[in-house]
Amino acid sequence: MGPIVECVPNFSEGRRAWVLEDIADAARSVPGITFLGYETDEDHNRCVMTFIGTPGAIQEAAYRTCYRASQLIDMTIHKGEHPRMGAADVIPFVPVRDVTMEACVALAAEVGRRIGEELRIPVYLYGEAARDERRRDLAWVRKGEFEGLRDAIGCDPDRNPDFGPAKIHPTAGATAVGARFFLVAFNVNLKTPDLRVAKSIAKKIRTSSGGLPCVKALGMELHARGMTQVSMNLTDYRVTSPVKVLEEIRHLAAEAGVEVVGSEIIGFVPAEAMIRAAAESLQAEGFHANQVIENRLEHS
């Protein structure tokens, strides 16, 4: 089938549609890229684009979007609620199929090097691609945002970029380039309007309060349906799968006398996550991904 990587760059523009279309076209122009769409937030004045392709294509497309963003977005006049430090603010590479995390880390380093050297934008490697343990955390990389980094870079050695000049780009700022695993957005709906139940379950299952590994969770209201929801990001479905999470929430909900009425998978999910979920819930002994007939295709 061949390797597929996802790129989910974030740009500091959420209002000027023509700018976003121009940046999107920069990705679409690369052969081997499937452009999946983008979501904008006007208050954040920010946009998240999603595209997939072969490692070679994704590298070129990511670079081109950063290049166009650096020409079209001026950070000195950018305002928005979301923390940001550059025109192309964050560029993560995500393994989807037949590609390792190491390969995505290498992609991040190569794209980061090009952005630094050719566009003269300081680049920080983050997430799995970080070369400094502290830089794994994007919030740490981005602290002070564009304005704070402009002052700190070149003075504070902690803020030395991995690539490019130790000097902020006057309009395009700085860019974080990295690698991470696929995020699965998974929500479980509870048949109760009582938000406390959802919040209590969210707290029990999320990693940050000692719950399951690789789970971020919040309790939310679903006003229109008179229900509540445990809204989650699963940061590694191989470690904690949606099946495991659902089972755990079912158990906790039952203890609270509440029924689970269903779930939602938001946005995209890799086929592998669904195939694993099926094998897990069927308790299919010895099941191997190479039993999936399409996984055997040499030509597709």
Add this chain to the structure above:
Amino acid sequence: MGPIVECVPNFSEGRRAWVLEDIADAARSVPGITFLGYETDEDHNRCVMTFIGTPGAIQEAAYRTCYRASQLIDMTIHKGEHPRMGAADVIPFVPVRDVTMEACVALAAEVGRRIGEELRIPVYLYGEAARDERRRDLAWVRKGEFEGLRDAIGCDPDRNPDFGPAKIHPTAGATAVGARFFLVAFNVNLKTPDLRVAKSIAKKIRTSSGGLPCVKALGMELHARGMTQVSMNLTDYRVTSPVKVLEEIRHLAAEAGVEVVGSEIIGFVPAEAMIRAAAESLQAEGFHANQVIENRLEHS
């Protein structure tokens, strides 16, 4: 992603390895074919091959295997326990991805026509490709086997082939060409050595005794593990899924005071079957196959 069809031809040869390799090579020689393997049975003196590919490639590969089989297998000296009427005995086309049953029926007709006209082998369209309701049933098409059909063809109008001469091929016999849905071989293991429990559950769930639709089921012993098994073929996982079947068996086993210890998926399964199973067991509301990121690939 593009359409993918599976072909699972059965040949009346299960002993001479060089013959099988020669026939397999005929399929492998077609660009766009992924040859997945074959299984032989010496007692049946029969072989089942599996290959997948684009509709154009699968059509050519199926024809070439039939051609080689007709040159290498002599039905006048063939002996084996399994019912059979031709060198290439049965050639089914199975939709795997992005292809309709109608397209597979059309493939069967086109390949059948070529086999009939070019190889002068009488061809019967069966299964979904049948043009006579009775010919949907392969057993009906094959009754009397090679020897019986040799006498009946040309006399009994019910045995007139859909393509080719109304006269048996002297050595290659006759061939059934058809289309069917993907078979999922799915077994559920019971924590009891009592075969009666497995047999009773199999009887309750199989279609032929008024159980679930599209389910064939038998009770089997798993001697080595001291357990028993409900061994099934799901003939349309869209109608009755493995999730549904497992739930039903769990329920029936509980009534008998027996525990379900796991399941097995034997051989190949389409990604779609696993993706549907995951969505079903997660009760994922509104889930659509286009959320599976690989399904969006324009280039792969």
